[in-house]
Amino acid sequence: MPGDARLTEAGRSVRRSARPAAPQRTCVGCRVRDDRSRLLRVVAEPGPATEVALVPDPRGRLPGRGAWLHPDLDCLDLAERRRAFARALRLQGPVDTAAVREHLATAGGTQGR
Template sequence: MVQRRGSDLTHIGPVRTCIGCRARTLPSELLRVVVVDGAVVPDTRRRLPGRGAWLHPDPDCLRNAEKRRAFPRAFRVQGPLDVERVRGHLEQCGQEVMGSPRDQQEARKQVDPS
Protein backbone atom coordinates (compact mmCIF):
# COMPACT_ATOMS: atom_id res chain seq x y z
CA MET A 1 0.00 0.00 0.00
CA VAL A 2 1.25 3.47 -0.77
CA GLN A 3 0.41 6.36 1.50
CA ARG A 4 0.83 10.04 0.67
CA ARG A 5 2.49 12.37 3.16
CA GLY A 6 2.64 15.81 1.65
CA SER A 7 4.36 15.34 -1.68
CA ASP A 8 6.32 12.25 -0.58
CA LEU A 9 5.10 8.71 -1.24
CA THR A 10 5.72 6.23 1.56
CA HIS A 11 5.43 2.46 1.20
CA ILE A 12 4.11 1.04 4.48
CA GLY A 13 3.60 -2.55 3.36
CA PRO A 14 0.51 -4.75 3.33
CA VAL A 15 -2.48 -3.82 5.47
CA ARG A 16 -5.05 -6.27 6.87
CA THR A 17 -8.45 -5.72 8.50
CA CYS A 18 -9.40 -7.23 11.86
CA ILE A 19 -12.70 -9.08 11.46
CA GLY A 20 -13.66 -8.16 15.03
CA CYS A 21 -13.25 -4.39 15.15
CA ARG A 22 -12.79 -3.73 11.41
CA ALA A 23 -9.63 -1.68 12.08
CA ARG A 24 -7.00 -1.73 9.34
CA THR A 25 -3.46 -2.38 10.54
CA LEU A 26 -0.21 -4.15 9.75
CA PRO A 27 -0.26 -7.98 9.73
CA SER A 28 2.39 -8.05 12.47
CA GLU A 29 -0.21 -6.68 14.92
CA LEU A 30 -2.85 -9.28 14.03
CA LEU A 31 -3.36 -13.02 14.51
CA ARG A 32 -4.11 -15.06 11.40
CA VAL A 33 -6.82 -17.69 11.85
CA VAL A 34 -7.93 -20.46 9.48
CA VAL A 35 -10.60 -23.16 9.42
CA VAL A 36 -9.51 -26.78 10.01
CA ASP A 37 -12.26 -29.43 10.13
CA GLY A 38 -15.02 -26.95 11.01
CA ALA A 39 -13.05 -25.22 13.76
CA VAL A 40 -11.26 -21.88 13.68
CA VAL A 41 -7.63 -22.33 14.72
CA PRO A 42 -4.84 -19.79 15.27
CA ASP A 43 -2.12 -19.79 12.63
CA THR A 44 0.75 -18.29 14.61
CA ARG A 45 3.37 -19.19 11.98
CA ARG A 46 1.10 -17.95 9.13
CA ARG A 47 1.80 -21.06 7.10
CA LEU A 48 -1.43 -23.13 7.26
CA PRO A 49 -3.15 -23.64 3.92
CA GLY A 50 -6.53 -22.21 3.11
CA ARG A 51 -8.35 -18.96 3.35
CA GLY A 52 -7.25 -16.94 6.36
CA ALA A 53 -8.82 -14.16 8.37
CA TRP A 54 -7.13 -11.64 10.66
CA LEU A 55 -7.99 -10.80 14.25
CA HIS A 56 -6.41 -8.65 16.94
CA PRO A 57 -5.08 -10.90 19.74
CA ASP A 58 -7.70 -9.39 22.05
CA PRO A 59 -10.72 -11.16 23.59
CA ASP A 60 -12.91 -8.12 22.81
CA CYS A 61 -12.22 -8.46 19.08
CA LEU A 62 -13.01 -12.18 19.27
CA ARG A 63 -16.33 -11.41 21.00
CA ASN A 64 -17.15 -8.75 18.40
CA ALA A 65 -16.37 -11.15 15.55
CA GLU A 66 -18.64 -13.81 17.08
CA LYS A 67 -21.40 -11.29 17.74
CA ARG A 68 -21.24 -10.00 14.16
CA ARG A 69 -21.05 -13.59 12.78
CA ALA A 70 -17.91 -12.55 10.93
CA PHE A 71 -16.18 -15.94 10.87
CA PRO A 72 -18.51 -17.73 8.42
CA ARG A 73 -18.50 -14.66 6.18
CA ALA A 74 -14.72 -14.28 6.25
CA PHE A 75 -14.14 -17.95 5.47
CA ARG A 76 -17.05 -18.21 3.03
CA VAL A 77 -18.58 -21.22 4.77
CA GLN A 78 -22.13 -22.06 5.84
CA GLY A 79 -23.14 -22.38 9.47
CA PRO A 80 -21.44 -21.66 12.78
CA LEU A 81 -17.78 -22.39 13.46
CA ASP A 82 -16.12 -23.52 16.69
CA VAL A 83 -13.76 -20.79 18.02
CA GLU A 84 -12.68 -22.47 21.28
CA ARG A 85 -9.08 -23.02 20.12
CA VAL A 86 -8.71 -19.33 19.31
CA ARG A 87 -10.27 -18.38 22.66
CA GLY A 88 -7.84 -20.72 24.46
CA HIS A 89 -4.90 -19.26 22.52
CA LEU A 90 -5.91 -15.70 23.46
CA GLU A 91 -6.35 -16.66 27.12
CA GLN A 92 -2.92 -18.31 27.14
CA CYS A 93 -1.33 -15.24 25.54
CA GLY A 94 -3.04 -13.00 28.10
CA GLN A 95 -1.68 -15.07 30.99
CA GLU A 96 1.85 -14.93 29.58
CA VAL A 97 1.66 -11.13 29.34
CA MET A 98 0.31 -10.78 32.90
CA GLY A 99 3.01 -13.04 34.30
CA SER A 100 5.88 -11.40 32.47
CA PRO A 101 9.04 -10.38 34.32
CA ARG A 102 8.28 -6.74 33.51
CA ASP A 103 5.02 -6.90 35.49
CA GLN A 104 6.86 -8.48 38.39
CA GLN A 105 9.43 -5.67 38.35
CA GLU A 106 6.66 -3.07 38.38
CA ALA A 107 5.12 -4.79 41.42
CA ARG A 108 8.46 -4.68 43.27
CA LYS A 109 8.90 -0.95 42.59
CA GLN A 110 5.90 -0.06 44.72
CA VAL A 111 6.92 1.54 47.99
CA ASP A 112 5.12 1.03 51.28
CA PRO A 113 3.69 4.44 52.28
CA SER A 114 4.03 3.83 56.05
Protein backbone atom coordinates in the same frame (compact mmCIF):
# COMPACT_ATOMS: atom_id res chain seq x y z
CA MET B 1 18.69 12.42 -5.80
CA PRO B 2 16.36 11.63 -8.63
CA GLY B 3 13.69 9.13 -7.66
CA ASP B 4 13.76 10.04 -3.94
CA ALA B 5 10.96 12.57 -4.25
CA ARG B 6 7.78 12.83 -6.25
CA LEU B 7 5.57 15.75 -7.11
CA THR B 8 2.06 16.14 -5.77
CA GLU B 9 -0.80 17.62 -7.79
CA ALA B 10 0.10 21.03 -6.37
CA GLY B 11 3.64 20.65 -7.67
CA ARG B 12 5.23 20.25 -4.25
CA SER B 13 7.96 17.73 -3.70
CA VAL B 14 7.16 14.92 -1.26
CA ARG B 15 9.84 12.57 0.05
CA ARG B 16 9.15 8.89 -0.11
CA SER B 17 9.56 6.79 2.97
CA ALA B 18 12.81 4.83 3.19
CA ARG B 19 10.98 1.59 3.92
CA PRO B 20 7.89 0.30 2.15
CA ALA B 21 4.55 0.34 3.93
CA ALA B 22 3.63 -2.83 5.82
CA PRO B 23 0.81 -4.94 4.38
CA GLN B 24 -2.57 -3.94 5.81
CA ARG B 25 -5.39 -6.30 6.84
CA THR B 26 -8.80 -5.69 8.41
CA CYS B 27 -9.78 -7.22 11.75
CA VAL B 28 -13.00 -9.21 11.33
CA GLY B 29 -14.05 -8.24 14.86
CA CYS B 30 -13.71 -4.47 15.08
CA ARG B 31 -13.30 -3.83 11.32
CA VAL B 32 -10.21 -1.64 11.85
CA ARG B 33 -7.35 -1.83 9.35
CA ASP B 34 -3.95 -2.52 10.88
CA ASP B 35 -0.51 -3.85 9.97
CA ARG B 36 -0.53 -7.55 9.21
CA SER B 37 2.14 -8.09 11.87
CA ARG B 38 -0.24 -6.82 14.59
CA LEU B 39 -3.08 -9.20 13.67
CA LEU B 40 -3.59 -12.92 14.21
CA ARG B 41 -4.50 -15.06 11.20
CA VAL B 42 -7.22 -17.64 11.77
CA VAL B 43 -8.00 -20.53 9.39
CA ALA B 44 -10.83 -23.08 9.28
CA GLU B 45 -10.19 -26.75 9.93
CA PRO B 46 -12.95 -29.31 9.30
CA GLY B 47 -14.21 -30.75 12.57
CA PRO B 48 -16.64 -33.48 13.61
CA ALA B 49 -20.06 -33.52 11.95
CA THR B 50 -20.89 -30.16 10.38
CA GLU B 51 -19.00 -27.92 12.79
CA VAL B 52 -15.82 -26.25 11.62
CA ALA B 53 -13.05 -25.46 14.10
CA LEU B 54 -11.06 -22.25 13.81
CA VAL B 55 -7.32 -22.65 14.32
CA PRO B 56 -4.95 -19.78 15.15
CA ASP B 57 -2.15 -19.38 12.62
CA PRO B 58 0.38 -17.05 14.28
CA ARG B 59 3.05 -17.76 11.65
CA GLY B 60 0.62 -17.20 8.77
CA ARG B 61 1.66 -20.39 7.00
CA LEU B 62 -1.34 -22.74 7.18
CA PRO B 63 -3.09 -23.46 3.89
CA GLY B 64 -6.51 -22.10 3.07
CA ARG B 65 -8.42 -18.87 3.32
CA GLY B 66 -7.60 -16.84 6.40
CA ALA B 67 -9.40 -14.26 8.50
CA TRP B 68 -7.50 -11.63 10.46
CA LEU B 69 -8.18 -10.69 14.07
CA HIS B 70 -6.57 -8.41 16.64
CA PRO B 71 -5.09 -10.61 19.40
CA ASP B 72 -7.72 -9.29 21.77
CA LEU B 73 -10.62 -11.15 23.39
CA ASP B 74 -12.91 -8.16 22.78
CA CYS B 75 -12.35 -8.43 19.02
CA LEU B 76 -12.97 -12.18 19.18
CA ASP B 77 -16.27 -11.56 21.01
CA LEU B 78 -17.31 -8.98 18.40
CA ALA B 79 -16.46 -11.34 15.55
CA GLU B 80 -18.49 -14.14 17.14
CA ARG B 81 -21.46 -11.85 17.77
CA ARG B 82 -21.38 -10.57 14.17
CA ARG B 83 -20.79 -14.08 12.75
CA ALA B 84 -17.87 -12.57 10.89
CA PHE B 85 -15.72 -15.72 10.72
CA ALA B 86 -18.26 -17.65 8.67
CA ARG B 87 -18.61 -14.72 6.28
CA ALA B 88 -14.86 -14.01 5.95
CA LEU B 89 -13.93 -17.68 5.53
CA ARG B 90 -16.94 -18.42 3.30
CA LEU B 91 -18.30 -21.11 5.61
CA GLN B 92 -21.80 -22.32 6.30
CA GLY B 93 -22.95 -23.61 9.65
CA PRO B 94 -21.58 -23.26 13.17
CA VAL B 95 -17.96 -22.30 13.85
CA ASP B 96 -16.02 -23.44 16.93
CA THR B 97 -13.72 -20.69 18.24
CA ALA B 98 -12.46 -22.54 21.35
CA ALA B 99 -8.88 -22.99 20.04
CA VAL B 100 -8.61 -19.30 19.14
CA ARG B 101 -10.02 -18.24 22.52
CA GLU B 102 -7.54 -20.51 24.30
CA HIS B 103 -4.65 -19.14 22.22
CA LEU B 104 -5.60 -15.55 23.06
CA ALA B 105 -6.04 -16.35 26.75
CA THR B 106 -2.60 -17.97 27.01
CA ALA B 107 -0.94 -15.26 24.89
CA GLY B 108 -2.38 -12.48 27.06
CA GLY B 109 -5.01 -11.44 24.55
CA THR B 110 -6.86 -9.09 26.86
CA GLN B 111 -4.77 -6.03 26.05
CA GLY B 112 -6.18 -3.30 23.88
CA ARG B 113 -5.10 -2.82 20.31
